[in-house]
Each structure stands twice: as C-alpha cells, then as structure tokens.
Amino acid sequence: MSSTSSFQPGHARSETSLFHGLSSAEVTRLEEACVEAKSRAHCPYSHFRVGASLLLTSGAIIQGANVENAAYPVGTCAERVAIATAVVQGAKKGDFRALAVATNISPPASPCGMCRQFIREFCDLDMPVLMYDVAGKVVVMTLEQLLPMSFGPDKLLSAE
Amino acid sequence: MSSTSSFQPGHARSETSLFHGLSSAEVTRLEEACVEAKSRAHCPYSHFRVGASLLLTSGAIIQGANVENAAYPVGTCAERVAIATAVVQGAKKGDFRALAVATNISPPASPCGMCRQFIREFCDLDMPVLMYDVAGKVVVMTLEQLLPMSFGPDKLLSAE
Amino acid sequence: MSSTSSFQPGHARSETSLFHGLSSAEVTRLEEACVEAKSRAHCPYSHFRVGASLLLTSGAIIQGANVENAAYPVGTCAERVAIATAVVQGAKKGDFRALAVATNISPPASPCGMCRQFIREFCDLDMPVLMYDVAGKVVVMTLEQLLPMSFGPDKLLSAE
Amino acid sequence: MSSTSSFQPGHARSETSLFHGLSSAEVTRLEEACVEAKSRAHCPYSHFRVGASLLLTSGAIIQGANVENAAYPVGTCAERVAIATAVVQGAKKGDFRALAVATNISPPASPCGMCRQFIREFCDLDMPVLMYDVAGKVVVMTLEQLLPMSFGPDKLLSAE
Ligand SMILES: [Zn+2]
Ligand SMILES: [Zn+2]
Ligand SMILES: [Zn+2]
Ligand SMILES: [Zn+2]
Known part of the structure; x- marks a missing residue:
C-alpha cells in the first residue's frame, strides 16, 4: 500500500531525522517495549500473543498485552490495555505520540477494529501506529489510515 | 474523500445501471429497511438511534438496531445485530451483498470500528456499506475502505 | 445448589402444572429451539457451539447462536443475539418469559457474565434461564440467582 | 442479603482480626486507592465515575477506572482495567487477594456482569469484592456470590 511507510530498524538513517515525529531512539524504545510486553499476554485460547506500547508526550512508555477470557467476547486486546492503563495514570487526549504493536506473525x-475505535477516542488522526512482525520488520500507518471516516466523540454531540 | 461514492436517491439514473452491484430497487429496499429499523433501537443512554439493514444473496433483507445496556460496554450496535441475526438464520460468508446504516445526524x-471488524468476518472486502444521514443523503464506502489492512480470520491461522 | 430446580424432560409431570410459569409444551418448544440453533453457531475458533432460544409473551420463539470473530473480543454470544433480535422485532422490557441455552457439554x-448483564436490561429478575447439557438434562436458575445484586438501568439514574 | 458482610470503616474492630483475609490496613489501602482512581475516569457520556483497586499477594495495589468510548460498547470498566494492568505487570491466577470498587452512588x-466474568478468569471464587458507596459504606461479596454457577476456563476444556 503506497500510503504506508516502513523501514528496517538498524537501517542507516540520520539520528536527527524524524520518522512520523519520532526520533530513532524513541522508535527503538517503542519496539523493545511492545516486543517485551508480548511475554505477558494471557492467551490460552488463541495462543496469539500481542504486545503493545505507547509513547506519551511526557516521554513515558506504557505497555499492554492481550488478556483473553474463557468467554471470548469478554477478553481484551493489548492496545486497549495500554491506552486504558495510560488514562488511569492520568494521560488525556493530546498526550499520545505513538502506538506500537508486536505479534509473532x-x-x-x-489492531482490530475495536482497538482502532478505542484509540480514536484519545489519539490524533495523524498519530502513527507501528506494527512489528515476528522478525522486527515494521509497517506504519496513521490512525486515520487505519480508521477512515471514523465515528468519534464529535458525532455523538452533533446528534443532540 | 475522493474514493467514496455518493448519489441522491431519486437522482436520474438508468434503472438498469448498477451501483456497487446493486439495482436501484435494491438500494431503495436497503434504505427503507435501515431507516425503519431505527425506530426499534433501545438507546435510553445515548439517545443516538441507529438502524441497519443487510441485503443477502437470497434477496432477503435483515434488520438491526442498536441495543444499549446500563453497563455501556455490554450493549451492541445495529450493524452487529443485523449480521448476527442473518448468521442465525443460516447466512454464511459469501451471502452478504450490501449493508446499510441510518442515523439521525x-x-x-x-460503523464504529468494532462493527467494521465484525463485518470483516463475513463480508467481502469490496462489499458496499451505505451510510444514510437524517435527510436520506448517502455516502458509500467499501469494507476495505472502512477497514484497511484488516485483521481477519487468515491472520490467526498464519500464527500456527 | 439447593436454590436451583431441575427436571428431566419426559419425567412424569402433570401437563397442567407449571414450571417457573412455563407449560410443558412451552418448555419443549424452548428446548427444541435452542438445541436446533446450536447448528447455526459460527465458532471456528472455540469450536464451542451454543444455541439459545427466547419465549416471548406473544408466544413467539426467537433463536440465537454464538457468532465468533478472529478478534475474539469482537464476537458475540447466543443469548445476546437472541435478545437483540427480539428487540429489533419489537420486544420490550416485560415481553420476555424465559431464556434457554444449549451446549455440547x-x-x-x-450464560457468561456479559450475557447475564445484557439479559438484565430487559428481563425480570425472576425470569427462568433453562440450561441444557448435551444429553438434554436441564438446570434452571432465575436471572436474579445468576446475577445477584445486579447493576441495572436504575443505578445510572440514581447517579444523576 | 444475609450472605453479604459489611462494616463501617472506623467501626471498632481488633486491629489483628481479618476481614475476608484482609487486615484493617489492607482494607484502608484498597478503599483509598479505588476512591482516588475515580478521579481518573474518562466518562463524558455516562458521567458515572467508577474507580477500582486490586490487592495482589505481593502487597502491590493496582488501580483502574472506567474508560468510555463514543461507540459505547467499545469502552471498558474500572475493574477490567485494573486486572488487565496487573496481568501486564506480571500477575497470574492466584496472585489476586481482593478487588475494591467505588462509585458516587x-x-x-x-461490578457489571462483564467484569464479573473478566474477574472469574483470574481470581478465586472466594475472593472478596468490596463495593464502596459515595459515603464510604461498603458491601462485600465473594466472586462466587456475584457470579454463581460461573462459566470459567474449565468449561471450554470439557468440550474437547
Ligand atoms: Zn483489538
Ligand atoms: Zn458499532
Ligand atoms: Zn455470553
Ligand atoms: Zn463492568
């Protein structure tokens, strides 16, 4: 897809250039955190491990992992856990700079559609979502690319 | 958005031309059914009425409406109700020709991201989703346009 | 659990006696409908088939089955599909006489906790929930027994 | 309900007696943490603030709050956020000693039924759930009392 961007970590890039507004060091922190979070997944039903990491404007990194349930619809995904944890720690709309997700495929x-919607509540449409495959290759799309013509908080208000 | 298509019902079109594979009569049936379904919504919390309709390859129309819950995350949306009802009536992947949604805004x-994901399980990527506003104007996008680079059933299998 | 009631279909009971307000014929209709609905489940991930049936005050029977999703939390359960389908057909609080569920275990x-909560929105606390095992044995509990001290619509209002 | 237990914080109790296995100091920590977490709720739609706190066997306290979404079913509850955050921090089944919830009513x-089910995946049936009202009064029920005859991980396995 021509509208996505990708690069290989380790590829020679200037340390001062930014990738979707992220420094090379920030991308590395995001990748390491989401890959590490995979190990905390509770996924005895799907055996599909997902790790997520969030970079906040404060510089903090917040992790998430999928937490499945015997009643499948009751479980939750890595991305939503990371964002909800950040919110409970005080993060608000405007505080999210990037989200990264890692799986073993x-x-x-x-992110599934439900997570794209959850992200939409808090993050800017141009926030990058970094998706890592099992080998560390990454595909990046913005939230708007992942959830075009989205249903957001403003829609509810326009109904009143 | 240039990739979407829209038309005014009643606009002069040849009766034999197809719109995303739909005849003018089929579009009319979809619109009437989703608008009518809005009246069945259970939405005492949001007061945001949503009606949905599905056209199956059999020619059958299936309706849905949002069904909210005092515990908000437990409720469900019009689109998911329509598809699940169709599945219980025997519809399978390949049996879905179009989905329409109507709101009062x-x-x-x-459709919210969760519904886009639910649709993804059963519908082809080029299936049209017709979105009607309160005045009957419609915007149409395919499932792939609404949920690009989607997480579908094949992803789970590739993990094994 | 002493507060539950059970009986064997076919067990000698007076045809005129009622079981949780249900006639023998009504119990039979509920059982047949939920067992039959199991065949319509979309459960390629759990392989755990669930069928549900609702008896309305109109005498109508509505069926449901679980509809899973590759993104597990996005799927839905048989009980919720049955109730939402009934609501879209016009059923309202007060119109539900009994719910039955069948599985192959x-x-x-x-019902999972999420479904108990969904049921709570529409059904009286003394509504019976009939749970059938693979051999047709049934255990019956009321909604209140399944979801004690429940969070219902009244709680939200009391916050205002 | 005779099977629940309650007490007034500040009521004269021996400091060494245990309440559902919790010391007076532990109960105080749980209460303070769930009340404080309420302030972090993202609830622009319901205006219904919920805070939660978990006590782990390690002695750690984990907080949660409800995080709502414009698409209501996509949001999540305080209890699930607390548990998922704990799991991502490494908590496993057996590591949970008590859950507390605070609201303004x-x-x-x-906890809603969906949360009771989420709790069921990780917590023992006799784990106490402390529910605080706006004035600090508490009602305590065990998980088994809140979710009798529950659908747990063992059910899925028995189907194979
Ligand atoms: Zn997800
Ligand atoms: Zn939706
Ligand atoms: Zn369920
Ligand atoms: Zn809840």
Whole structure:
C-alpha cells in the first residue's frame, strides 16, 4: 500500500531525522517495549500473543498485552490495555505520540477494529501506529489510515 | 474523500445501471429497511438511534438496531445485530451483498470500528456499506475502505 | 445448589402444572429451539457451539447462536443475539418469559457474565434461564440467582 | 442479603482480626486507592465515575477506572482495567487477594456482569469484592456470590 511507510530498524538513517515525529531512539524504545510486553499476554485460547506500547508526550512508555477470557467476547486486546492503563495514570487526549504493536506473525498484524475505535477516542488522526512482525520488520500507518471516516466523540454531540 | 461514492436517491439514473452491484430497487429496499429499523433501537443512554439493514444473496433483507445496556460496554450496535441475526438464520460468508446504516445526524455516521471488524468476518472486502444521514443523503464506502489492512480470520491461522 | 430446580424432560409431570410459569409444551418448544440453533453457531475458533432460544409473551420463539470473530473480543454470544433480535422485532422490557441455552457439554454451561448483564436490561429478575447439557438434562436458575445484586438501568439514574 | 458482610470503616474492630483475609490496613489501602482512581475516569457520556483497586499477594495495589468510548460498547470498566494492568505487570491466577470498587452512588454499585466474568478468569471464587458507596459504606461479596454457577476456563476444556 503506497500510503504506508516502513523501514528496517538498524537501517542507516540520520539520528536527527524524524520518522512520523519520532526520533530513532524513541522508535527503538517503542519496539523493545511492545516486543517485551508480548511475554505477558494471557492467551490460552488463541495462543496469539500481542504486545503493545505507547509513547506519551511526557516521554513515558506504557505497555499492554492481550488478556483473553474463557468467554471470548469478554477478553481484551493489548492496545486497549495500554491506552486504558495510560488514562488511569492520568494521560488525556493530546498526550499520545505513538502506538506500537508486536505479534509473532509476518506480515505484521494490525489492531482490530475495536482497538482502532478505542484509540480514536484519545489519539490524533495523524498519530502513527507501528506494527512489528515476528522478525522486527515494521509497517506504519496513521490512525486515520487505519480508521477512515471514523465515528468519534464529535458525532455523538452533533446528534443532540 | 475522493474514493467514496455518493448519489441522491431519486437522482436520474438508468434503472438498469448498477451501483456497487446493486439495482436501484435494491438500494431503495436497503434504505427503507435501515431507516425503519431505527425506530426499534433501545438507546435510553445515548439517545443516538441507529438502524441497519443487510441485503443477502437470497434477496432477503435483515434488520438491526442498536441495543444499549446500563453497563455501556455490554450493549451492541445495529450493524452487529443485523449480521448476527442473518448468521442465525443460516447466512454464511459469501451471502452478504450490501449493508446499510441510518442515523439521525448529518453528515452520516459510519460503523464504529468494532462493527467494521465484525463485518470483516463475513463480508467481502469490496462489499458496499451505505451510510444514510437524517435527510436520506448517502455516502458509500467499501469494507476495505472502512477497514484497511484488516485483521481477519487468515491472520490467526498464519500464527500456527 | 439447593436454590436451583431441575427436571428431566419426559419425567412424569402433570401437563397442567407449571414450571417457573412455563407449560410443558412451552418448555419443549424452548428446548427444541435452542438445541436446533446450536447448528447455526459460527465458532471456528472455540469450536464451542451454543444455541439459545427466547419465549416471548406473544408466544413467539426467537433463536440465537454464538457468532465468533478472529478478534475474539469482537464476537458475540447466543443469548445476546437472541435478545437483540427480539428487540429489533419489537420486544420490550416485560415481553420476555424465559431464556434457554444449549451446549455440547455436561453439566450444562451457564450464560457468561456479559450475557447475564445484557439479559438484565430487559428481563425480570425472576425470569427462568433453562440450561441444557448435551444429553438434554436441564438446570434452571432465575436471572436474579445468576446475577445477584445486579447493576441495572436504575443505578445510572440514581447517579444523576 | 444475609450472605453479604459489611462494616463501617472506623467501626471498632481488633486491629489483628481479618476481614475476608484482609487486615484493617489492607482494607484502608484498597478503599483509598479505588476512591482516588475515580478521579481518573474518562466518562463524558455516562458521567458515572467508577474507580477500582486490586490487592495482589505481593502487597502491590493496582488501580483502574472506567474508560468510555463514543461507540459505547467499545469502552471498558474500572475493574477490567485494573486486572488487565496487573496481568501486564506480571500477575497470574492466584496472585489476586481482593478487588475494591467505588462509585458516587448509594447504595454502592456492583461490578457489571462483564467484569464479573473478566474477574472469574483470574481470581478465586472466594475472593472478596468490596463495593464502596459515595459515603464510604461498603458491601462485600465473594466472586462466587456475584457470579454463581460461573462459566470459567474449565468449561471450554470439557468440550474437547
Ligand atoms: Zn483489538
Ligand atoms: Zn458499532
Ligand atoms: Zn455470553
Ligand atoms: Zn463492568
């Protein structure tokens, strides 16, 4: 898809250039955190491990992992856990700079539609979502690319 | 958005031309059914009425409406109700030709991300989703346009 | 659990006696409908088939089955599909006389907590929930027994 | 309900007696943490603030709050956020000693059915759930009392 961007970590890039507004060091922190979070997944039903990481404007990194349930619809995904944890720690709309997700497949898995909607509540449409495959290759799309013509908080208000 | 298509019902079109594979009569049936379904919504919390309709390959129309719950996350949306009802009536992947959604706002509301994901399980990527605003204006996008680079059933299998 | 009631279909009971307000014929209709609905389940991930049936005050029977999704939390359960379908057909609070659920295990499975909450929105606390195991044995509990001290619509209002 | 237990914080109790296995100091920590977490709720739609706190066997306290979404079913509850955050931090089945929930109503609100099911995946049936009302009064029920005859992980396995 021509509108996505990708690069290989380790690829020679200037340390001062930014990738979707992220420094090379920030991308590395995001990748390491989402890959590490995979190990905390509770996924005895799907055996499909997902790790997520969030970079906040404060510089903090917040992790998430999928937490499944015997009643499948009751479980939750890595991306939503990371964002909800951040909110409970005080993060608000405007405080989110990037989200990263790691799985054990290739090409990389994208956030499910439910998570894209959850992200939409808090994050800017141009926030990058970094999706890592099992080998560390990454595909990046913005929230708007992942959830075009989205249903957001403003829609509810326009109904009143 | 240039990739979407729209038309005014009643606009002069040849009766034999197809719109996303739909005849003018089929579009009319979809619109009438989703608008009518809005009246059945259970939405005492949001007061945001949504009606949905599905056209199956059999020619059958199935309706849905949002069914909210005092515990908000437990409720469900019009689109998911329509599809699940169709599945219980025997519909399978390949049996879905179009989905229509009607709300009382303008511009029209799109399916939430959770519904886009639910649709993805059963419908082809080029299936049209017709979104009607309160005045009957429609915006149409395919499932792939609404949920690009989607996480579908094949992803789970590739993990094994 | 002493507060539950059970009986064997076919067990000698007076045809005129009622079981949780249900006639023998009504119990039979509920059982047949939920067992039959199991065949319509979309459960390629859990392989756990669930069928549900609702008896309305109109005498109508509405069926449901579980509809899973590759993104597990996005799927839905048989009980919720049945109730939402009934609501879209016009059923309102007060129109529900009994819910039945059938699975392929023994002892019978109960509705998950999410479904108990969904039921709570529409059904009286003394409504019976009939749970059938694979051999047709049934355990019956009321909604209040399944979801004690429940969070219902009245709680939201009391916050205002 | 005779099977529940309650007490007034500040009521004269021996400091060494245990309440559902909790010391007076532990109960105080749980209460303070769930009340404080309420302030972090993202609830622009319901205006119904919920805070939660978990006590782990390690002695750690984990907080949660409800995080709502414009698409209501996509939001999540305080209890699930707390548990998922704990799991991502490494908590496993057996590591949970108590859950507390605080709202701004009276009598206190209980966890919704979806949360009871989420709790069931990780917590023992005799784990106490402390429910605080706006004035600090508490009602305590065990998980088994809140979700009798529950659908747990063992049910899925018995189907194979
Ligand atoms: Zn997800
Ligand atoms: Zn939706
Ligand atoms: Zn359920
Ligand atoms: Zn809840």
